[in-house]
Amino acid sequence: MTTKVPLTAGMIACLLLLFGLAAPVLAVQEEGDEPPPASNAYCLLCHSRPDQVWHLPSGETLPLTVDPAVLAQSVHGDANPDGALACADCHPNFRFPHPPSTSRTAREFRLERYAVCRNCHEDQYTRAQDSVHGAALRAGRLEAAVCVDCHGGHDIQPPDEPRQRVSLTCGRCHGAIFEEYQNSVHGAALLDENNPDVPTCINCHGVHDIQNPTTTLFRVRSPELCAGCHADAGLMGKYNISTQVFDSYLTDFHGSTVALFEHETPDVPTNKAVCFDCHGVHNIQPVAAGGASSIRETLLTTCQQCHPGASTSFPDAWLGHYPATAAAHPVLFAANRLYDWLTPLVIGLVGLVVVSDVVRRLRRRGG
Amino acid sequence: MEKRMQPESRPLSAAARFERLALVLAVVGLALTGLPQRYTQERWAEITLVLLGGIESARILHRLLAVLLLAVAIYHVLAVSYQRWVLGRHLALLPRLRDWRALLDRVLYNLGFKANAPEGRYALRIEYLVVVISVVILALTGLMLWNPIAVTSRLPGETIPTARSIHSDHALLFVVFLVLWELLVLGLWRARQQPDTAQLETPARSAEQVSRRQRLFVPLAVLMTVLVVAGLTVFLTAEQTAIPTVPRREAIVFAPQLLPESGDARVGAAVWATSRCAFCHGADAGGGVDGQPALRGSDLTLDAFYEQVRRGSETMPAFSREELPDAYVLHLWTWLSAAQ
Structure with missing residues (x-):
């Protein structure tokens, strides 16, 4: 299939100008050598014009205009430590007339072209191929994100500056999830304050080698993901949040089981709760939102997701990531203290009897 | 005895x-x-x-x-x-x-x-x-x-x-x-x-x-x-204390065209800060150095704003849905309209 580009008066002028500029080059080419790469000025003769549009067979139009100022301000522009990239660095062998494209849609054209990023970003490209996006693409899901979907084309900016850009980028395709996230405790802090500490999408999901978050493996490893921040005393200290959440979880019935599954059989599902079963995934809210009565009601509903028969006092079996105190849990506190002294006392006394008996026998044998 | x-x-x-x-x-x-x-x-x-x-x-x-x-x-x-x-x-x-x-x-x-x-x-x-x-x-x-x-x-x-x-x-x-x-x-x-x-x-x-x-x-x-x-x-x-299998959470993963019920000015501000809009119209949407119009406090209707974003003009590039989804346009408009 061939593509049709409307021939406008401006384009005719461009063609004539290009022919004039390209004549010496063409002369060299006739002698059998590779043509030199097209200069930016050569490309921008046409592509700086505002009316450049490609009409694809699908009926879509693809803007072909490139703003040199936007390109210059991108990460590949003047600020690039290795020097500004030229058009031909990403569009090699593109001289006029351009080779015909087989793409029928704008998406097909994007998928045809994005692999050029690999020339400089081999590692990121390879990891992206191993990601959930790469797998979806290979499975025929053409909408799966490729390099330029997240980073852009000519206007590429630092992907995490400001940090809000990260989640907004993901939100372009994952709109429903972004809508949940934007109202979560993490999302609100990111959007309202550009908070540097709350997680954006990539802090939990990774960047290029994003893995399927619905697997059993991801589930059993997720507590460690949360602990990355919530067990960090320095980080949590800034927000007066307890760092005991992870340790208390690991000593709890749920956490100890999940940890064992994670170590020994990470691919085997477990019905024990992980952090996001109770706190939510993208819609995580502050625990204290709505006050104590709200916490209690929410907790009962949460418990009943896995414990359908749970009564109103069942959630009180959960100490809330905090050690028992005399004020909050007097019976449990007393039981803990009782065994704190009873265990060493009994073992110490029995041990004393054993040791004294052994010593007596040794003395008798020696003397 | x-x-x-x-x-x-x-x-x-x-x-x-x-x-x-x-x-x-x-x-x-x-x-x-x-x-x-x-x-x-x-x-x-x-x-x-x-x-x-x-x-x-x-x-x-x-x-x-x-x-x-x-x-x-x-x-x-x-x-x-x-x-x-x-x-x-x-x-x-x-x-x-x-x-x-x-x-x-x-x-x-x-x-x-x-x-x-x-x-x-x-x-x-x-x-x-x-x-x-x-x-x-x-x-x-x-x-x-x-x-x-x-x-x-x-x-x-x-x-x-x-x-x-x-x-x-x-x-x-x-x-x-x-x-x-x-x-x-x-x-x-x-x-x-x-x-x-x-x-x-x-x-x-x-x-x-x-x-x-x-x-x-x-x-x-x-x-x-x-x-x-x-x-x-x-x-x-x-007693069956717990269900044997935790149900999988259902989520709409790919939803680029999702349009929320109402715009969120916070998101709009973030979109502004991270999109190319600020490049011409100023970091605070107060107008560009080359005379591009200020958009803060704009009284453009949502439809007119949407049309402008999608179609562009001689001096402004059009923004595709892939680059700026409908939801983000709504958030942007909400922020710009609310700002004084």
């Missing part, structure tokens, strides 16, 4: 040997399957649990052994009752004051303050007391943990972590005590070979007395056993 019994005169019956074997099996098994659950973060515990087939298998085994221990306890109560009430034997299973004194004398003897070691089975009676107390504590707390929903529907929720703490702490204490005590009783003092100076026997009952009491005891024992076993069976099988 009391008659002192010699151990040789009453060897263990086959039933008593079987009871002891079952008790040892249950206690050792419960320790092996229980202690690793207390120390799950320790490597040795993890290896033990793997050898047991995993944590869930260990829990099932622990419960089966708990049932065995309960069966041993029920049988023991019946056997002791039979000995005491039907045959009239005074077994002297629990320690008396003289047994505790004997233990003290043993320590004093070890330390050189007494010339002779006390004789008798005082160590076994003290051990028996500890076993009885421990089995009662561990059985009660274990049953609470078995059915937490049933328990918390009648008792405060705090009962469960309290039961868990006591069960775990007492099990540790019990196991360490047993190891040390058995070292004394079996290894050092050879207490089971000691003559039992405390066991007493009341005058032997006649065969007719025994037979009469048996006729009353057996149906009562059967009835009590049936009731206890039935009660335990109902209690232990009545």
Whole structure:
């Protein structure tokens, strides 16, 4: 299939100008050598014009205009430590007339072209191929994100500056999830304050080698993901949040089981709760939102997701990531203290009897 | 008139040997399957649990052994009752004051303050007391943990972590005590070979007395056993504490065209800060250096704004849906309209 580009008066002028500029080059080419790469000025003769549009067979139009100022301000522009990239660095062998494209849609054209990023970003490209996006693409899901979907084309900016850009980028395709996230405790802090500490999408999901978050493996490893921040005393200290959440979880019935599954059989599902079963995934809210009565009601509903028969006092079996105190849990506190002294006392006394008996026998044998 | 019994005169019956074997099996098994659950973060515990087939298998085994221990306890109560009430034997299973004194004398003897070691089975009676107390504590707390929903529907929720703490702490204490005590009783003092100076026997009952009491005891024992076993069976099988599989969360993953019910100015501000809009119209949408119009406080309708973004103009590029989804356009418009 061939593509049709409307021939406008401006384009005719461009063609004539290009022919004039390209004549010496063409002369060299006739002698059998590779043509030199097209200069930016050569490309921008046409592509700086505002009316450049490609009409694809699908009926879509693809803007072909490139703003040199936007390109210059991108990460590949003047600020690039290795020097500004030229058009031909990403569009090699593109001289006029351009080779015909087989793409029928704008998406097909994007998928045809994005692999050029690999020339400089081999590692990121390879990891992206191993990601959930790469797998979806290979499975025929053409909408799966490729390099330029997240980073852009000519206007590429630092992907995490400001940090809000990260989640907004993901939100372009994952709109429903972004809508949940934007109202979560993490999302609100990111959007309202550009908070540097709350997680954006990539802090939990990774960047290029994003893995399927619905697997059993991801589930059993997720507590460690949360602990990355919530067990960090320095980080949590800034927000007066307890760092005991992870340790208390690991000593709890749920956490100890999940940890064992994670170590020994990470691919085997477990019905024990992980952090996001109770706190939510993208819609995580502050625990204290709505006050104590709200916490209690929410907790009962949460418990009943896995414990359908749970009564109103069942959630009180959960100490809330905090050690028992005399004020909050007097019976449990007393039981803990009782065994704190009873265990060493009994073992110490029995041990004393054993040791004294052994010593007596040794003395008798020696003397 | 009391008659002192010699151990040789009453060897263990086959039933008593079987009871002891079952008790040892249950206690050792419960320790092996229980202690690793207390120390799950320790490597040795993890290896033990793997050898047991995993944590869930260990829990099932622990419960089966708990049932065995309960069966041993029920049988023991019946056997002791039979000995005491039907045959009239005074077994002297629990320690008396003289047994505790004997233990003290043993320590004093070890330390050189007494010339002779006390004789008798005082160590076994003290051990028996500890076993009885421990089995009662561990059985009660274990049953609470078995059915937490049933328990918390009648008792405060705090009962469960309290039961868990006591069960775990007492099990540790019990196991360490047993190891040390058995070292004394079996290894050092050879207490089971000691003559039992405390066991007493009341005058032997006649065969007719025994037979009469048996006729009353057996149906009562059967009835009590049936009731206890039935009660335990109902209690232990009545509750499904948790659903077997946590349901997968449903989420719409790919939703680029999702349009929220209303715009969010916070998101709009973030979109502005990260999109190319600010490049021409200024970081705060107050207008560009080349005369591009200020957009803050714009009175453009949403439709007009949307049209402008999508179609562009001679001096402004159009923005595709891939680059700026409809939802983001709405958020942008909300922020720009709200800003003064």
